Amino acid sequence: DVKVTQSSRYLVKRTGEKVFLECVQDMDHENMFWYRQDPGLGLRLIYFSYDVKMKEKGDIPEGYSVSREKKERFSLILESASTNQTSMYLCASSPIEGEQFFGPGTRLTVL
Amino acid sequence: RKEVEQDPGPFNVPEGATVAFNCTYSNSASQSFFWYRQDCRKEPKLLMSVYSSGNEDGRFTAQLNRASQYISLLIRDSKLSDSATYLCVVNTPITPLVFGKGTRLSVIA
Numbered sequence: 001d002v003k004v005t006q007s008s009r010y011l012v013k014r015t016g017e018k019v020f021l022e023c024v025q026d027m028d029h030e031n032m033f034w035y036r037q038d039p040g041l042g043l044r045l046i047y048f049s050y051d052v053k054m055k056e057k058g059d060i061p062e063g064y065s066v067s068r069e070k071k072e073r074f075s076l077i078l079e080s081a082s083t084n085q086t087s088m089y090l091c092a093s094s095p096i097e098g099e100q101f102f103g104p105g106t107r108l109t110v111l
Numbered sequence: 112r113k114e115v116e117q118d119p120g121p122f123n124v125p126e127g128a129t130v131a132f133n134c135t136y137s138n139s140a141s142q143s144f145f146w147y148r149q150d151c152r153k154e155p156k157l158l159m160s161v162y163s164s165g166n167e168d169g170r171f172t173a174q175l176n177r178a179s180q181y182i183s184l185l186i187r188d189s190k191l192s193d194s195a196t197y198l199c200v201v202n203t204p205i206t207p208l209v210f211g212k213g214t215r216l217s218v219i220a
């Protein structure tokens with residue numbers, strides 16, 4: 001079974017803090033993605049990566065950065081967390097062509 | 112025009128009913144199509160891929176109409192466990208999968 005794990009299920013941070021969200025997949029997938037999901041707005045793509053050390057901006061990259069130093073790991077970084085970044089963050093991975101497999105999500109609250 | 116559009120619902124149907132969802136997409140160059148299911152407070156999971164000739168998986172039937180750029184999902188003999196949000200997903204040549212906002216289904220006893 002494909003497994004995508006995320007470092008935390010729930011996270012509470014303060015405004016201005018630097019936040020790291022980690023995602024690991026165990027299926028040797030080339031592609032990895034970070035989304036946020038908010039009520040009424042659906043899934044919105046933040047960043048994605050087709051290979052190690054490669055990254056592409058999604059629809060809403062502002063306020064975020066990513067790192068992919070190893071194939072299995074894709075990190076999302078909030079350089080200075082703000083209250084409007086309170087959301088559910090979902091990581092996904094996929095082979096070059098095919099379905100995406102999602103992690104369980106991290107519910108981040110920024111106070 | 113939004114890339115993938117779905118009726119948000121909710122669709123409230125009794126057990127045993129047949130329910131259909133439609134989804135339209137804007138990019139005529141789209142190549143792959145999927146339906147995902149998302150339960151409350153859970154991650155999305157693939158329900159089924161959608162093939163040009165249409166395909167069936169048990170009580171679920173997916174169809175694609177390229178000329179009109181829409182995808183449908185039919186659920187027959189609805190079960191309580193079918194209650195979820197159903198996401199229409201489209202793959203375009205230059206971007207990763209594009210997700211619709213989802214259609215919420217509640218199956219009522």
